Amino acid sequence: MKVFQILPTLAYGDAVSNDALAINKVFHENHYKTSIYAENIDSRLPKGLVSAYKNIPFDIEENDVIIYHLSTGSKMVHDIPKFKCKKIVIYHNITPPEFFRGYSRGGQQLCQEGLKDAIYLSDKVDYCIADSDFNKQDLINMNYSCPIDVLPILIPLNDYSTTANKDILRRFNTNGTVNIIFTGRIAPNKKQEDIIRAFYYYKNYINSNSRLIFIGSYTGMENYYEQLTQYVSSLNLQDVIFTGHIKFDEIIAYYKVADIFLCMSEHEGFCVPLVEAMYFNIPIIAYDSSAIGFTLGGSGLLIKEKNPIVVAELIHTLMTDKELRNNVIQNQKIRLKDFEYDTIKTKLLQYFQNLVKEK
Numbered sequence: 001m002k003v004f005q006i007l008p009t010l011a012y013g014d015a016v017s018n019d020a021l022a023i024n025k026v027f028h029e030n031h032y033k034t035s036i037y038a039e040n041i042d043s044r045l046p047k048g049l050v051s052a053y054k055n056i057p058f059d060i061e062e063n064d065v066i067i068y069h070l071s072t073g074s075k076m077v078h079d080i081p082k083f084k085c086k087k088i089v090i091y092h093n094i095t096p097p098e099f100f101r102g103y104s105r106g107g108q109q110l111c112q113e114g115l116k117d118a119i120y121l122s123d124k125v126d127y128c129i130a131d132s133d134f135n136k137q138d139l140i141n142m143n144y145s146c147p148i149d150v151l152p153i154l155i156p157l158n159d160y161s162t163t164a165n166k167d168i169l170r171r172f173n174t175n176g177t178v179n180i181i182f183t184g185r186i187a188p189n190k191k192q193e194d195i196i197r198a199f200y201y202y203k204n205y206i207n208s209n210s211r212l213i214f215i216g217s218y219t220g221m222e223n224y225y226e227q228l229t230q231y232v233s234s235l236n237l238q239d240v241i242f243t244g245h246i247k248f249d250e251i252i253a254y255y256k257v258a259d260i261f262l263c264m265s266e267h268e269g270f271c272v273p274l275v276e277a278m279y280f281n282i283p284i285i286a287y288d289s290s291a292i293g294f295t296l297g298g299s300g301l302l303i304k305e306k307n308p309i310v311v312a313e314l315i316h317t318l319m320t321d322k323e324l325r326n327n328v329i330q331n332q333k334i335r336l337k338d339f340e341y342d343t344i345k346t347k348l349l350q351y352f353q354n355l356v357k358e359k
Contacts, residue, residue: 001356002064003027003034008074010038010050013248015153015272016071016092017042021049022154023067026345039076060085065356070094070121071269073113077121086355087125092153093135093269093291094118099189103224107187118142127355129348131270132291149351152295153270154344160252160279168253178210178319181258181282183251183273184265186218186225186242193231194264194287194306200235202312207319210239215254217245255280260315263287264306271295275339278332283318283325285311299335301328 005024010017020036027034036050053076060066064085068077071092080087097111119142128148130136136148172179180199184190192214199212218225225242232240243254261277263286274295277284284300286292296302301314318325337343 001032002060003032003067004056004060004064005034005036005067005069006053006056006076007036007038007069008072008076009040010036010042010045011040012042012044013245015270016069018155018272019090019092019153020069022156023348026154026348030349039074058082063356065352068121068125070118071114073110073115073117077117080121081124086127088355089121089125089128091118091128091130091135091139091269093131093138093267095187095189095267099187099267103188103227104221107220127351129351132294134291134294135269151347151351152339152344153272154341154348155272155275155339156341157275157279157339158341159248160255160276162252163249164253164256165247165249166253168250169257172211172213172254172257176209178207178259178315179213179254179257180210180260180262180315181213181215181254182262182264183215183254183276184263184271185216186214186221186228188221188224189267190265191287192228192264194308195262196228196231196235196237196240197306197308198262198264198311198315199240200237201308202315203237203239206312206316211241212239213241213243213254213258215243215246215251218242219245255282258282260285260318262311262315263292264311265289265292268292268295274300275336278336278339281329281332283328284332285314285318297335297338299328299331 005020007020024034024036037053037056038050039053041050060083062084066083066085067088069090094114095111097108100108122142122144125146127146128139129151130148131153133150136150139148182195203210261282261284266289268290270291286300286302288302288304
């Protein structure tokens with residue numbers, strides 16, 4: 001038996017791509033013949049790690065398995081029914097296209113196509129894995145008739161023990177400055193402007209010795225990025241940093257200097273950075289949308305409204321009330337155990353083995 005993972009794009013540092021790579025490693029370690037095929041392959045990835053989709057063998061045997069990572073639109077979905085083997089969809093969710101209207105016509109179109117593709121596959125696969133309860137409900141709403149299990153993204157947390165970038169540690173871990181961070185690509189669904197609003201109040205009315213750091217690429221979302229920078233300028237707001245795409249050791253360093261993780265996103269299928277913040281013992285404040293509540297699992301501070309004054313006061317409380325801060329961090333540590341690599345790996349193999357045993 002062979003396992004073929006396929007996805008439209010395998011990108012460097014992308015959550016969906018990282019999930020595919022982690023799954024590939026698990027299958028390989030458990031003596032499955034496994035490979036990854038993608039239409040678009042990031043040139044920064046090691047050679048031989050992934051193959052071009054055009055080279056996938058179409059004589060795949062009945063006892064083989066296709067795993068398709070569904071997160072955006074792609075013409076390859078129409079090939080999936082042609083394969084005569086077991087077919088699995090791992091559903092990472094698709095951002096509603098309206099978020100990209102006026103910012104990225106290409107992004108809007110890809111998401112529109114992705115939603116059509118998801119509906120198209122609803123009666124053409126044998127099994128689905130959803131990253132969250134939110135994603136599972138999405139599949140149910142699209143009339144998926146196959147069995148669906150919920151399994152969080154496989155995150156090799158040991159990778160985060162790597163050495164942090166010393167220059168960033170030196171530059172940003174000084175003078176008692178409160179560092180508020182958000183990690184994730186610059187994109188309209190993530191609502192970075194709402195984070196800026198809360199920071200404006202916090203910096204101007206509570207603690208001037210503070211900074212806001214956005215960690216993530218804005219490639220493809222230049223219009224939205226420009227709007228954000230203009231907004232910061234119009235507020236005459238200092239100490240707002242956009243890192244753009246950076247190296248892994250730099251991301252680690254920013255997590256190590258962070259005091260608060262603030263998430264105002266309105267659409268997430270899982271949100272890996274929340275788990276990363278848990279790992280680095282950074283207290284989380286997050287808006288209760290989409291899969292955010294599932295990922296936090298009762299930890300962090302989950303807010304129901306986006307009142308920037310309330311958010312700023314919550315930041316202040318977490319920075320001044322040591323008992324509350326410690327309780328939040330302890331609850332996050334408890335939740336983090338649910339995402340331990342071995343735990344998710346075991347469930348993945350169990351689900352997979354149950355599927356392949358079925359006739």
